[in-house]
Amino acid sequence: xxxxxxxxxxxxxxxxxxxxxxxxxxxxxxxxxxxxxxxxxxxxxxxxxxxxxxxxxxxxxxxxxxxxxxxxxxxxxxxxxxxxxxxxxxxxxxxxxxxxxxxxxxxxxxxxxxxxxxxxxxxxxxxxxxxxxxxxxxxxxxxxxxxxxxxxxxxxxxxxxxxxxxxxxxxxxxxxxxxxxxxxxxxxxxxxxxxxxxxxxxxxxxxxxxxx
Amino acid sequence: xxxxxxxxxxxxxxxxxxxxxxxxxxxxxxxxxxxxxxxxxxxxxxxxxxxxxxxxxxxxxxxxxxxxxxxxxxxxxxxxxxxxxxxxxxxxxxxxxxxxxxxxxxxxxxxxxxxxxxxxxxxxxxxxxxxxxxxxxxxxxxxxxxxxxxxxxxxxxxxxxxxxxxxxxxxxxxxxxxxxxxxxxxxxxxxxxxxxxxxxxxxxxxxxxxxxxxxxxxxxxxxxxxxxxxxxxxxxxxxxxxxxxxxxxxxxxxxxxxxxxxxxxxxxxxxxx
Numbered sequence: 001x002x003x004x005x006x007x008x009x010x011x012x013x014x015x016x017x018x019x020x021x022x023x024x025x026x027x028x029x030x031x032x033x034x035x036x037x038x039x040x041x042x043x044x045x046x047x048x049x050x051x052x053x054x055x056x057x058x059x060x061x062x063x064x065x066x067x068x069x070x071x072x073x074x075x076x077x078x079x080x081x082x083x084x085x086x087x088x089x090x091x092x093x094x095x096x097x098x099x100x101x102x103x104x105x106x107x108x109x110x111x112x113x114x115x116x117x118x119x120x121x122x123x124x125x126x127x128x129x130x131x132x133x134x135x136x137x138x139x140x141x142x143x144x145x146x147x148x149x150x151x152x153x154x155x156x157x158x159x160x161x162x163x164x165x166x167x168x169x170x171x172x173x174x175x176x177x178x179x180x181x182x183x184x185x186x187x188x189x190x191x192x193x194x195x196x197x198x199x200x201x202x203x204x205x206x207x208x209x210x211x212x
Numbered sequence: 213x214x215x216x217x218x219x220x221x222x223x224x225x226x227x228x229x230x231x232x233x234x235x236x237x238x239x240x241x242x243x244x245x246x247x248x249x250x251x252x253x254x255x256x257x258x259x260x261x262x263x264x265x266x267x268x269x270x271x272x273x274x275x276x277x278x279x280x281x282x283x284x285x286x287x288x289x290x291x292x293x294x295x296x297x298x299x300x301x302x303x304x305x306x307x308x309x310x311x312x313x314x315x316x317x318x319x320x321x322x323x324x325x326x327x328x329x330x331x332x333x334x335x336x337x338x339x340x341x342x343x344x345x346x347x348x349x350x351x352x353x354x355x356x357x358x359x360x361x362x363x364x365x366x367x368x369x370x371x372x373x374x375x376x377x378x379x380x381x382x383x384x385x386x387x388x389x390x391x392x393x394x395x396x397x398x399x400x401x402x403x404x405x406x407x408x409x410x411x412x413x414x415x416x417x418x419x420x421x422x423x424x425x426x427x428x429x430x431x432x433x434x435x436x437x438x439x440x441x442x443x444x445x446x447x448x449x450x451x452x453x454x455x456x457x458x459x460x461x462x463x464x465x466x467x468x469x470x471x472x473x474x475x476x477x478x479x480x481x482x483x484x485x
Binding site: 119120121123127128130134135 | 259260262263264266267268271272275276279
């Protein structure tokens with residue numbers, strides 16, 4: 001049985017290697033300077049990630065959306081385990097939120113919008129804004145922050161953004177559109193998706209635990 | 213060269229984070245490690261990855277760890293100084309109960325923080341959630357507002373009599389149960405010894421450990437002292453707040469394990485002779 005299992009695993013690896021090299025041949029990648037100029041970017045990484053290898057990015061976006069959906073599904077079935085008492089108010093945290101939240105938001109937007117011109121892009125920008133949201137939730141509590149929002153509104157927003165990214169990406173791929181506006185649009189949408197995803201996970205965890 | 217220095221720094225910070233016993237220092241170490249790693253990426257001409265590492269590794273992850281620490285990282289113990297069970301040695305706690313508390317902190321992955329209080333403030337600290345555990349010669353038979361641990365050190369109550377007359381009782385809940393009207397009550401053992409020496413009272417009810425401690429300090433009027441050990445066996449225990457079921461369970465398991473392995477008996481021998 002052990003031998004069969006071992007052989008099965010080796011067979012799977014061989015199959016995977018064969019598929020990778022024969023069924024899905026890697027497209028020829030133009031030299032990076034050329035690709036960077038062709039996609040209207042100054043940052044080679046943005047030209048590759050949002051241009052020459054846009055398929056990879058679209059599938060990554062899909063994987064992220066599925067992971068968040070999985071967390072929401074699993075956490076939703078857990079229900080609220082315990083209601084934690086609110087943390088003692090600390091003026092330090094409130095002050096930190098008041099001082100830092102604005103700059104974090106602006107910097108996140110800057111990193112997203114200028115991702116094709118220098119270091120940055122949608123993913124780090126979304127993570128930055130997500131950290132800002134976490135700081136806000138830490139200071140005010142998640143319940144205090146989401147009184148008027150129905151539970152599913154954030155998830156709906158997140159999946160709407162994911163849909164928008166996929167649509168835009170497919171449109172770009174089919175129409176062959178290139179240029180700065182496409183890169184900026186994709187980066188901003190990815191930042192929004194990552195930040196909303198971080199917030200959905202945070203809210204689900206807070207819901208299960210009772211509060212932050 | 214810069215890359216190598218930052219690589220070394222990242223490695224050193226990782227070792228620092230892994231070897232800290234205080235979780236807060238560990239979290240700070242992890243954050244600093246991420247920052248050094250972001251520097252390495254920057255030197256290797258990968259500013260995009262450096263930015264992602266800094267925002268996630270240093271920002272998001274450190275925040276989440278700090279939040280978790282704030283919720284569950286500290287085990288606050290309301291402690292009453294009671295030599296040799298729990299006392300201060302310099303600015304560090306020490307004693308038999310401290311050895312058990314330190315093991316409990318390791319087991320729960322929480323940092324034990326000792327809040328020194330008067331004996332009268334212990335129940336209040338536990339009820340208000342200020343502390344989850346009480347230690348320091350806690351001597352109570354049963355209390356519906358507390359979870360008591362299994363016995364840690366067995367003891368008895370003793371009555372010390374210089375002659376017939378007024379009685380003074382130590383303000384332990386167990387001693388107080390024996391108090392009658394007209395008896396004096398004392399919060400501190402020294403106060404009790406003074407009352408006996410000055411003739412304000414002629415008999416004193418207190419626990420064996422306090423009796424031994426006062427004897428070692430020479431606070432008794434030793435001549436003509438009649439000592440009677442009261443029959444009822446008692447024990448010093450830990451008290452856990454009602455809502456800290458997890459702590460209580462871990463403590464019970466730890467005490468059972470220490471008892472089985474003979475560590476508790478060793479500790480009693482070492483601290484109490």
